Amino acid sequence: MAVRVGVLGATGAVGQRLIQLLDPHPEFEIAALTASESSAGKTYRQAAKWRVDSPIPEAVADTTVTATEPGEVPNDVDLLFSSLPSSVGAAVEAPFCEEGYIVSSNSSNGRMDDDVPLVIPEVNADHLDLLEVQRDERGWDGAMVKNPNCSTITFVPTLAALAEFGLEKVHVATLQAVSGAGYDGVSSMEIIDNAIPYIGSEEDKLETESRKLLGEFDGAELSHNEMDVAASCNRIPTIDGHLENVWVETEDDLTAADAAEAMESYPSLDLRSSPDPLIHVFEEPDRPQPRMDRTLGDGMAIAAGGLRESAFGLQYNCLAHNTIRGAAGASVLNGELLLENGYL
Secondary structure, X not given: OOEEEEEEOOOOHHHHHHHHHHOOOOOEEEEXXXXXXXXXXXXXXXXXXXXXXXXXXXXXXXXXXXXXXXXXXXXXXXXXXXXXXXXXXXXXXXXXXXXXXXXXXXXOOOOOOOOOOEOOHHHHHHHHHHHHHHHHHHOXXXXXXXXXOHHHHHHHHHHHHHHHHOEEEEEEXXXXXXXXXXXXOOOHHHHOOOOEOOOOOHHHHHHHHHHHHOOEEOOOOEEOOOOEEEEEEEEOOOOOOEEEEEEEEEOOOOOHHHHHHHHHOOOOXXXXXXXXXXXXXXXXXXXXXXXXXXXXXXXXXXXXXXXXXXXXXXXXXXXXXXXXXXXXXXXXHHHHHHHHOOOO
């Protein structure tokens, strides 16, 4: 039988992507949709201004949206996917866990908490066992796992592929799509014919989340990777797909050919949403490009290209679809990992 799931924040941009991905999913059945008080009581069709590039699924269109409170979600829902704004997530996700729900969350609140696993399944699936520490420390029957920021997810799998060479310093400059800011995040007058060289708190997320993701879990506590990471984040007028320029300095010698081989051979997982290959490496010097390559692997693959040796170590570009691999798809993949590991 399929696991009954709910979506917290179902009417927003990531919530809509979650529904698009979950509606045909053979392992999950959508059984609850929540949103703000202004949407509660309406059908999903009425509450959501549907903007995803496929029709609204008929199976959920007439589902009644409820308030985002534990008492409004049926007890037989086993897993909640959260796409709430971080301020709302900070207030309501823990009460859901206290009531016994397991939450796979895209919200940024709590990502860096010592007892919260921050997971990209192909990179650090073993960190999921931090849930046992979390339950012991917080006394929860439920649990909470987070996926990283959309820009972090884009370059960390490529770093994981290069970790065998000894990561020392990483510099990354991002060119991020407007969908990452949500429907109302950047006005057309701000972004058309323009680029904005600042995204609030984004640089800190890349610099800290990457070190946590590539850290070591010994069964009791997590130690962060000691590499140095510096980020510069820019908003550009593409709709979907975060493109990033990366410079990596390693302890061991690393050629472009070595890096390409390491990325191409980096393993995927036997989970429905994990693409094979995980990292697609282009030989063409002008790839990857957002419009051309963001849907590789149904939007779940990482694209890399432009690998070359420079005065600052290895240099390359990478790309991921920010609302699929970088957000909704990442949460779904973490849900699949939870199921695979017996937490559901």
